[in-house]
Amino acid sequence: MQSTTYHKASSAGDAAAKLSAAEDGALLAGGQTLIPTMKQRLAAPSDLVDISGVEEMRGITVSGSTVTIGAATKHAEVASSKELRAVCPSICDLASHIGDPAVRHMGTLGGSIANNDPAADYPAAMLALGATIKTNQREIAADDFFTGMFSTALDEGEIITSVSFGAPSKGAYAKFPNPASRYAMCGVFVAQGSDGVRVAVTGAGDDGVFRQGDMEAALSGDFSADALEGVSVSSDGMLSDIHGDAAYRANLVKVMAKRAVAAAH
Amino acid sequence: METAAREMGKDPAELRRQNFVKEFPHQTPVIMNYDSGDFEGNMNQAMEAADWAGFESRKAESAARGKLRGIGMACYIEACGIAPSAAVGSLGAGVGLWESAEVRVNPVGTIEILTGSHSHGQGHETTFAQVVADRFGVPLDSVQIVHGDTDKVQFGMGTYGSRSGPVGMSAIVKALDKVEAKVKKIGAHLLEEPEENITIEDGQVKATGTNKALGWHEIGLAAYTAHNLPPDMEPGLKEGAFYDPLNFTFPMGCFICEVEVDPDTGKTDILKFVASDDFGVIINPMIVEGQVHGGIAQGVGQALLEEVVYDESGQQLSASYMDYTMPRADDVPSYDVLHHNTKCTTNPLGIKGCGEAGAIGSPPAVINAITNAIGNNDLSMPATPAKVWAALGAAKIAAE
Numbered sequence: 302m303q304s305t306t307y308h309k310a311s312s313a314g315d316a317a318a319k320l321s322a323a324e325d326g327a328l329l330a331g332g333q334t335l336i337p338t339m340k341q342r343l344a345a346p347s348d349l350v351d352i353s354g355v356e357e358m359r360g361i362t363v364s365g366s367t368v369t370i371g372a373a374t375k376h377a378e379v380a381s382s383k384e385l386r387a388v389c390p391s392i393c394d395l396a397s398h399i400g401d402p403a404v405r406h407m408g409t410l411g412g413s414i415a416n417n418d419p420a421a422d423y424p425a426a427m428l429a430l431g432a433t434i435k436t437n438q439r440e441i442a443a444d445d446f447f448t449g450m451f452s453t454a455l456d457e458g459e460i461i462t463s464v465s466f467g468a469p470s471k472g473a474y475a476k477f478p479n480p481a482s483r484y485a486m487c488g489v490f491v492a493q494g495s496d497g498v499r500v501a502v503t504g505a506g507d508d509g510v511f512r513q514g515d516m517e518a519a520l521s522g523d524f525s526a527d528a529l530e531g532v533s534v535s536s537d538g539m540l541s542d543i544h545g546d547a548a549y550r551a552n553l554v555k556v557m558a559k560r561a562v563a564a565a566h
Numbered sequence: 567m568e569t570a571a572r573e574m575g576k577d578p579a580e581l582r583r584q585n586f587v588k589e590f591p592h593q594t595p596v597i598m599n600y601d602s603g604d605f606e607g608n609m610n611q612a613m614e615a616a617d618w619a620g621f622e623s624r625k626a627e628s629a630a631r632g633k634l635r636g637i638g639m640a641c642y643i644e645a646c647g648i649a650p651s652a653a654v655g656s657l658g659a660g661v662g663l664w665e666s667a668e669v670r671v672n673p674v675g676t677i678e679i680l681t682g683s684h685s686h687g688q689g690h691e692t693t694f695a696q697v698v699a700d701r702f703g704v705p706l707d708s709v710q711i712v713h714g715d716t717d718k719v720q721f722g723m724g725t726y727g728s729r730s731g732p733v734g735m736s737a738i739v740k741a742l743d744k745v746e747a748k749v750k751k752i753g754a755h756l757l758e759e760p761e762e763n764i765t766i767e768d769g770q771v772k773a774t775g776t777n778k779a780l781g782w783h784e785i786g787l788a789a790y791t792a793h794n795l796p797p798d799m800e801p802g803l804k805e806g807a808f809y810d811p812l813n814f815t816f817p818m819g820c821f822i823c824e825v826e827v828d829p830d831t832g833k834t835d836i837l838k839f840v841a842s843d844d845f846g847v848i849i850n851p852m853i854v855e856g857q858v859h860g861g862i863a864q865g866v867g868q869a870l871l872e873e874v875v876y877d878e879s880g881q882q883l884s885a886s887y888m889d890y891t892m893p894r895a896d897d898v899p900s901y902d903v904l905h906h907n908t909k910c911t912t913n914p915l916g917i918k919g920c921g922e923a924g925a926i927g928s929p930p931a932v933i934n935a936i937t938n939a940i941g942n943n944d945l946s947m948p949a950t951p952a953k954v955w956a957a958l959g960a961a962k963i964a965a966e
């Protein structure tokens with residue numbers, strides 16, 4: 302690793318200040334992507350600003366059916382939150398299958414969505430739940446937040462502080478994992494909310510997470526796995542890699558969507 | 567064998583049964599001479615443990631859940647205990663494949679074995695010590711195995727080809743034979759009894775027909791104080807030996823794998839894995855089982871998961887464990903490891919060896935099971951979900 306200077310932030314504002322003072326700084330939450338990237342010499346930030354301990358960015362609040370999750374909340378915390386499971390078990394299940402126990406006790410929701418890895422799990426949840434991403438500057442709707450593989454609507458130095466969403470009446474996440482990395486080869490989050498059905502797919506698209514409009518239309522009329530029989534998923538725009546070609550991924554999108562609908566609760 | 571059975575419409579087990587070598591020794595057309603075996607016995611043991619006969623009803627039960635169930639068998643045999651030096655010389659080898667051992671009995675009776683075999687986790691420190699401790703009835707703790715340090719150990723030929731048992735231990739046995747001969751001479755001299763009446767058992771040197779006995783440690787001390795040794799005998803108790811195998815050894819086995827394939831995703835789950843091996847004489851059953859476990863995991867990795875991939879410009883795409891899939895605990899089932907052993911007739915302990923066995927029979931057993939499940943024999947390793955799904959699609963098209 303190249304040398305870097307470590308700072309511990311006490312608040313989101315403090316973190317923003319430290320970031321802007323740095324020559325080429327980076328935020329450090331769980332470090333589950335940043336640290337391996339630094340070890341491989343693919344990133345060499347001059348300063349690391351640690352936000353993992355910022356209290357105002359941690360914690361899960363359930364108020365009626367509105368859920369707010371702090372950006373620095375760890376996957377293990379989301380997975381094990383009884384309060385959250387009572388209103389939105391699907392996101393707890395999703396968090397419980399990210400990586401492995403070691404990863405889940407370090408990785409954070411904010412880190413995951415800010416990075417927007419095309420095979421990460423949380424972006425599918427945010428898009429399907431129609432979440433609002435709150436930063437230290439503004440609020441961004443999930444539909445506007447994810448702008449392509451590894452890219453988001455965040456400005457330079459902007460920090461996610463929390464996400465919030467209305468708990469769906471039914472939802473589920475079905476994931477077919479990459480056998481080596483256990484990232485999603487195809488992960489489909491299906492949510493039936495007050496304003497209709499949303500279907501978000503991660504891992505399968507060649508430009509990151511996307512919503513599947515044909516499936517949303519079919520499920521709005523009939524929320525059942527059978528309703529998806531008639532939907533055909535094209536290989537166009539699907540990711541092709543050593544673990545599966547575009548045609549295979551297109552197949553997985555349909556299979557995982559049906560399983561998510563069947564499991565929705 | 568499996569392809570032949572399917573093309574001929576014959577039961578795969580029966581085709582093998584018809585073709586097994588049944589009489590030993592058996593000279594093959596390609597140098598190898600099998601000393602012993604009961605190939606049919608291993609297959610029968612595996613078939614019973616795998617409930618081969620009940621497969622069709624299990625297949626129907628899987629189909630009711632929308633899954634494809636398959637069963638696959640592989641019978642393997644390998645040439646191990648490498649190797650007779652003249653044989654490999656005639657095949658062009660530049661070295662001989664004997665093994666060396668030195669046995670040092672210390673003045674207090676503890677024993678050091680310096681072996682040209684090297685342990686990389688096979689547990690030689692335990693099994694080699696067992697051979698010595700069992701031979702003289704001395705405590706296992708009193709035997710130390712020294713290996714791997716070329717400053718300490720005489721020239722040796724190393725560990726591979728399942729040779730540490732058949733060849734490495736045989737070298738130790740030859741050296742122990744020399745130690746035993748000298749111990750009996752000293753014992754006869756000190757106990758004033760004829761040499762042919764001296765026995766070594768339970769860590770004592772005894773004269774049969776009398777109640778005269780000496781402790782093992784007393785012989786060691788006598789050898790090194792040399793106050794009263796037989797005339798013309800050198801002091802000390804240290805013997806070395808080189809052992810050149812008379813023949814290769816031929817461990818074999820029958821593996822049966824049962825899988826369930828998810829036709830929607832092409833994913834394979836291994837439901838049951840039975841291994842019935844013939845390793846000849848087994849020194850430590852727990853260590854042998856561990857060897858088979860590790861080998862099967864490696865074979866499953868090769869069959870289902872592991873692949874090095876390059877693109878057209880030679881860039882490696884599977885460049886880390888995030889893309890190169892190593893088998894993990896949840897990729898393999900609990901195995902049924904069984905033995906049906908026939909003693910090897912060509913080395914002193916009757917050992918065939920077991921290091922590579924698990925990895926040999928497992929890839930074909932797994933692939934045979936998957937091709938059986940999907941009805942398409944055209945499937946290369948690793949049988950990843952994407953590949954199996956494509957093969958299923960191809961099988962459907964071929965059937966239409």
